[in-house]
Amino acid sequence: KNEVEQSPQNLTAQEGEFITINCSYSVGISALHWLQQHPGGGIVSLFMLSSGKKKHGRLIATINIQEKHSSLHITASHPRDSAVYICAVGSNTGNQFYFGTGTSLTVIP
Amino acid sequence: KAGVTQTPRYLIKTRGQQVTLSCSPISGHRSVSWYQQTPGQGLQFLFEYFSETQRNKGNFPGRFSGRQFSNSRSEMNVSTLELGDSALYLCASRGSGIRTDTQYFGPGTRLTVL
Numbered sequence: 001k002n003e004v005e006q007s008p009q010n011l012t013a014q015e016g017e018f019i020t021i022n023c024s025y026s027v028g029i030s031a032l033h034w035l036q037q038h039p040g041g042g043i044v045s046l047f048m049l050s051s052g053k054k055k056h057g058r059l060i061a062t063i064n065i066q067e068k069h070s071s072l073h074i075t076a077s078h079p080r081d082s083a084v085y086i087c088a089v090g091s092n093t094g095n096q097f098y099f100g101t102g103t104s105l106t107v108i109p
Numbered sequence: 110k111a112g113v114t115q116t117p118r119y120l121i122k123t124r125g126q127q128v129t130l131s132c133s134p135i136s137g138h139r140s141v142s143w144y145q146q147t148p149g150q151g152l153q154f155l156f157e158y159f160s161e162t163q164r165n166k167g168n169f170p171g172r173f174s175g176r177q178f179s180n181s182r183s184e185m186n187v188s189t190l191e192l193g194d195s196a197l198y199l200c201a202s203r204g205s206g207i208r209t210d211t212q213y214f215g216p217g218t219r220l221t222v223l
Contacts, residue, residue: 033212041146041197043214086152096165097142099152 003027006087006100013107019074021103023087026068034061034072035086037102043086046072077107111136113202113215121221127188130218134181134202140164141183142212143175146197155198158183187220195222 004025013019025032034046047054047061049070054061058077063070074081087100114133122128134141143155154167158177175185181202187194197219201212 035214041199041217041219043199043201043217045211045213048211088152096167097144097154099144099154101151 002101003091003098004087004089004100006103008103009101010104011106013077013105015078015107015109017077017107019077019081019105019107021072021085021087021105023070023072023100024068025070025087025089025098027089027098028092029089030092031090032063032070033088033090034070035088037084037086039083046085074105077105079107079109082106113200113213115198115200115215115218117218118216119219119221121223122190123223124190124192126190127186128190128220130185130187130198130200130220132183132185132200132202132215134183134200135204135213138202138204138213139181140203141177141181142201142203143183143185144199144201145169146199146217147193147195152199155185190222192222194220196220 007022031048031050033048035043036046037043049061049063058075060073084102084104086102089098116131140159142157144152146152156166156175157164161177172188177183197217199214199217201214203212
């Protein structure tokens with residue numbers, strides 16, 4: 001059983017579309033992270049959430065602690081948003097990190 | 110500030126050999142975590158070091174070990190390499206080591222075991 005589940009696994013969108021990626025987790029967490037990984041491997045931390053909602057440019061991340069669920073939204077998607085988006089949680093017992101399997105996003109011009 | 114750096118970026122080894130990977134955190138950061146990424150298993154947590162002490166360890170065999178130096182630079186060692194150890198190894202640093210601190214990832218070391 002995976003501690004973190006993401007959906008969808010793959011997503012193709014037309015430029016300009018609104019995109020939602022979902023993440024559900026089963027462990028108690030200290031924080032949830034959304035990561036972006038471009039081809040070649042480099043990972044960038046997009047958001048770290050422990051409650052509520054955060055916005056950065058066209059990206060919005062929300063978390064519902066009671067439902068153990070988070071969403072990453074991309075408004076007005078652009079081809080440069082094409083990447084793998086990974087949800088990760090830091091557990092509140094010990095210092096473990098658990099990762100989702102990632103959502104591969106392709107935005108077509 | 111310079112970002113997290115990892116050396117080498119690419120490495121090819123054969124089964125049975127051992128390998129040491131290096132990670133230099135962002136200046137002032139005291140926590141370094143190591144992760145393994147494979148196509149089959151995705152990203153998995155290896156261990157975290159804070160102020161030269163291992164704080165936690167993921168579910169990996171004892172062939173995987175690490176250490177941290179007084180300047181916060183960290184090394185990861187894998188002994189008796191297996192084909193399945195082929196992966197992208199990422200390290201990440203954060204400032205205070207508090208769990209809710211943002212992690213900054215390095216570019217990774219891609220290890221191929223033949």
